[in-house]
Amino acid sequence: MRSYWLRCIGCGREYPGSSRIYTCPACGDLLDVVYEHGDEVSRIPWLRGYGSRPLGVWRYRELLPVEDYGKVVSMGEGGTRLIRCRNLERELGVGEIYVKYEGDNPTGSFKDRGMTVGVTKAVEAGARTTICASTGNTSSSLAAYSARAGLECVVLVPAGKIALGKLSQAIIHGARVLAVRGSFDDCLRIVRILTRDKRFYLLNSINPFRLEGQKTAAYEIYEQLSGAVPDKLIIPVGNAGNIVAYWKGFGELRSLGLIDELPSFVGVQAAGAAPIYKAYVEGADGIKPIKDVETVATAIRIGNPVNWKRALKAIRETGGLAAAVSDAEILEAQRLLASREGIFAEPAGAAPIAFLIKASREGLVEGDERVVCIATGHGLKDPGIVVKTFEKPPEVDASPDSVLQALEISAKAV
Numbered sequence: 185m186r187s188y189w190l191r192c193i194g195c196g197r198e199y200p201g202s203s204r205i206y207t208c209p210a211c212g213d214l215l216d217v218v219y220e221h222g223d224e225v226s227r228i229p230w231l232r233g234y235g236s237r238p239l240g241v242w243r244y245r246e247l248l249p250v251e252d253y254g255k256v257v258s259m260g261e262g263g264t265r266l267i268r269c270r271n272l273e274r275e276l277g278v279g280e281i282y283v284k285y286e287g288d289n290p291t292g293s294f295k296d297r298g299m300t301v302g303v304t305k306a307v308e309a310g311a312r313t314t315i316c317a318s319t320g321n322t323s324s325s326l327a328a329y330s331a332r333a334g335l336e337c338v339v340l341v342p343a344g345k346i347a348l349g350k351l352s353q354a355i356i357h358g359a360r361v362l363a364v365r366g367s368f369d370d371c372l373r374i375v376r377i378l379t380r381d382k383r384f385y386l387l388n389s390i391n392p393f394r395l396e397g398q399k400t401a402a403y404e405i406y407e408q409l410s411g412a413v414p415d416k417l418i419i420p421v422g423n424a425g426n427i428v429a430y431w432k433g434f435g436e437l438r439s440l441g442l443i444d445e446l447p448s449f450v451g452v453q454a455a456g457a458a459p460i461y462k463a464y465v466e467g468a469d470g471i472k473p474i475k476d477v478e479t480v481a482t483a484i485r486i487g488n489p490v491n492w493k494r495a496l497k498a499i500r501e502t503g504g505l506a507a508a509v510s511d512a513e514i515l516e517a518q519r520l521l522a523s524r525e526g527i528f529a530e531p532a533g534a535a536p537i538a539f540l541i542k543a544s545r546e547g548l549v550e551g552d553e554r555v556v557c558i559a560t561g562h563g564l565k566d567p568g569i570v571v572k573t574f575e576k577p578p579e580v581d582a583s584p585d586s587v588l589q590a591l592e593i594s595a596k597a598v
C-alpha cells in the first residue's frame with residue numbers, strides 16, 4: 185500500500201500527509217511530499233499508449249497524494265502537446281527543439297496541473313475558502329477549480345500588473361479579486377499571514393500538493409519522447425515552483441528506474457526580476473530579494489521567489505544554468521515562435537525560446553542537442569502586449585480595390 189507524508193526541506197522533520205500546514209512548524213522552511221510505494225505503482229501504463237488512461241495528470245494517480253481518486257476535482261488537465269519545431273531548428277541550428285505547450289490546459293496555463301491536486305486536497309481538508317496571491321495565472325486557475333468544487337475563492341493580485349485575459353478569468357469564475365497596491369511579493373506576504381487562520385486554504389506553490397500535480401509534466405515529456413530524456417529542459421522561473429516540480433518529476437522517473445539521467449535544467453528569468461539568476465552568477469548560497477521588479481512578462485514579475493532553494497539545487501545538481509533575458513528578447517522570441525511555428529505563448533512562456541535564441545548565437549547549445557522548452561501559458565492570456573507591440577491593422581474602405589491597394593498587390597495580378 186502506498187503511503188505519503190510531508191518532510192521539511194530544511195530540517196527534515198516529518199508530518200502526516202493529512203496535516204494542514206504549508207510550511208514546517210519547527211523551522212518555517214517549505215515542505216515536500218514523500219512517498220513509500222507499494223506495487224500499485226506498476227499500474228501506471230508507462231509507454232503503453234494512452235487508451236483508457238489518457239495522457240494527463242491523473243494517468244499517474246498512483247504517484248499523487250490523494251485519498252480517493254473518485255473525488256478529484258478535475259477538468260482533464262495535462263496531456264498537453266509536445267510540439268516539434270523544425271523551422272526553429274533550422275533557423276537556430278539546434279538539433280531538436282520541442283515546445284511543451286502548457287497553453288493547452290483547461291484555463292490556459294500549467295497552473296491547472298497543480299490546482300487539480302491542490303483543490304482536491306482543499307476539499308479533503310474540509311476547506312470552504314481558497315486563497316492565493318497571483319501574477320495572474322494562479323488566480324485564473326484557482327478561481328476555476330474552486331468554482332467547480334463549490335468553494336469560495338479569494339485572490340490578491342498586484343494592482344495594474346496582471347494581464348487582462350487572466351483578470352477576466354478570475355472574475356468570471358466568481359473569485360473575489362482584490363487588486364493590492366503593491367507587488368506580487370506583497371500579496372504573497374499577506375496571504376501567508378492570512379492563512380494562519382484556518383478559514384483560508386492557501387494555494388500558492390508553497391503548498392506542497394500543487395507541485396505534485398505539476399511534476400506530471402515531466403512524466404509526460406518522458407512518454408512523449410518514447411522513453412527518452414531531453415538534454416536540456418528550459419523553463420521560465422518566477423516563484424520557482426514549476427522548475428522544482430519538473431526536477432521532482434524527473435527525479436522520480438530515475439528512482440523508478442525508468443531513466444538514468446536527468447536533463448540539464450535551465451531556469452530563465454526576466455532580466456528585470458532575476459534574483460535566482462543573480463545568486464547563480466555570484467555562486468551565492470541564497471538569493472537577495474529584489475524590491476523593484478519590472479518586466480513585460482508580468483507572470484514572472486517576482487523579486488522574492490519562495491522556492492529559490494530547491495530551484496538553485498535543481499539547476500546546480502543537473503549541470504544546468506540560470507539565465508536572464510531582456511524584455512526585447514522575450515518579445516522577439518514570442519513573435520518568432522508564433523510566426524515560425526504557429527505557437528502563441530504569453531511573454532513568460534516565450535522566455536525559454538528567448539534564451540535558446542541567445543544561447544544558439546553564443547554557441548551555448550550544441551548542434552545535436554535535444555531541448556524541450558516549456559511554454560507555460562497561452563498567448564491569449566495577454567493580448568494587450570501584442571496590440572501594444574505591433575502596429576494597428578490599417579483601416580480600408582469596403583471594396584476589393586482598397587484591399588488590394590493596401591496590400592500593394594496590383595489588381596491585374598489577381
Ligand code: F0G
Binds near residue numbers: 323422423424
Ligand atoms: N510562466 C507563467 C505563464 C506563469 O504564470 C508563471 C507563474 C511562471 C511561468 C513561473 O512559474 O512561479 O512556478 O516559477 N505564475 C504565478 C502566478 C506566479 O501567480 O500565476 P513559477
